[in-house]
Amino acid sequence: MRVLFTTWAWPSHLAAMTPLAWAFQSAGHEVLVAVQPSLLPTAAKCGLLAHPIGDDVDSVAMVRQYVLPSAAGGTAPSGGGKGPRALQMFLAHTEAMTDDLVEVTRRWAPDFVVFDTTTWAGPIAAAAAGVPPVRHLYGPDLLLRAGNLLPELLAPIADRHGVSHVDPMAAVAVDPTPPSLRFPGGGDRITMRHLPFTIDSRRIIDPPPDTGKPRVLVSWGHTIAKLDPALFPVGDIVRGLKGLDVVVAISAAQRDLLGPLPDGVTVVEDVPLDLLLPQCQLLIGHGGAATVLTGLAHGVPQLHVPQLPDHAGHSGRVEAAGAGIVLTRDEAVTGALRVEVEELLAGERERDNARRIAAEIAASATPAEVARSLVAAAESATIGLGSAPQPAATH
Secondary structure, eight states: OEEEEEEOSOHHHHHHHHHHHHHHHHTTOEEEEEEOGGGHHHHHHTTOOEEEOSOOOOHHHHHHTTOOOOTTOSSOOTTTTOSSOHHHHHHHHHHHHHHHHHHHHHHHOOSEEEEETTOTHHHHHHHHHTOOEEEEOSSSOTTGGGTTTHHHHHHHHHHHTTOSOOOTTOSOEEEOSOGGGSOSOOOOOEEBOOOOOOSSOOOOOOOOOOOSSOEEEEEOOSHHHHHOGGGOOHHHHHHTTTTSEEEEEEOGGGGGGSOSOOTTOEEEESOOHHHHGGGOSEEEEOOOHHHHHHHHHTTOOEEEOOOSHHHHHHHHHHHHTTSEEEOOHHHHTSHHHHHHHHHHHHOSHHHHHHHHHHHHHHHSBOHHHHHHHHHHHHHTTOTTSSSOOOOOOOO
């Protein structure tokens, strides 16, 4: 069987899809990843055969325009949350990718197309080639509220390829989000276990020595530093936690952004969070989907300081599930953060809820089980119709 995966050129979206792509490959199926040219080296690091499609879009410049504004003003980029919104950016990628993706899909003839939920070229190409689409989420479904608007938005692009109607929400959706974090509604889902995946090479490290104090892990992903180094708050946050046992997980490129740190702070570079979290009692982060799900997979409560609308959406679901709290960027660099950190470390509610969600994640179907269920549905010609096929667990 042939399975085509596609996503626009944002590494974390490809990382979210890689465990399922590996599951198909490991089961002997042919897998092709169709991505914009700039993502080809990343796909190679993931061990996936990749084909370039379309043109690159300056996503960083577009994302920079909708950083959440700060009440204190200062370093927010021009636009302060009032520039192009995420839907406009996804539409720009759709325009850049669709023509080539339709051609590749027709020529390669996959049995179905697995598309990142924000990569709308995927369902258009699947419809144009007459094959079923499978939507792959990477976190809480932030597109639910916009779902009814998308077919009309995409109609001009779909029309170019003879597609009279396209449904970017798809009948079949693979969702790594545990039920407790989902928005209400959204229909049937194939719940797939979140497996933490880091694109760059993994490094095994010895954990920092046990200080006898609760350990706090601070990590800020890769996006914010790329948008504007002045928006990277990790150094200020860590300086506000002086005296606590703090581990800072950064990329090597972020080291110079930290500034002077208190004695006793441990800084690690390019180490996957899932190697550090077992020794930690709290995660402080930006609210990126992978960070959120990886932390919860380890049952670690969280404190988030979102700076982009999607990060705010993810963080809000964690708070609503009782597994963490959310602060604004302004609150994070004041004494308010330390007060909240100490309360989270001393309390039981968020810790208990995080552990409950970890159990949900552990009980979800593995990528291998999900792949088998999708293959069985495709073979029986039921994929893409009616309810999502549910995998038969083997663990």
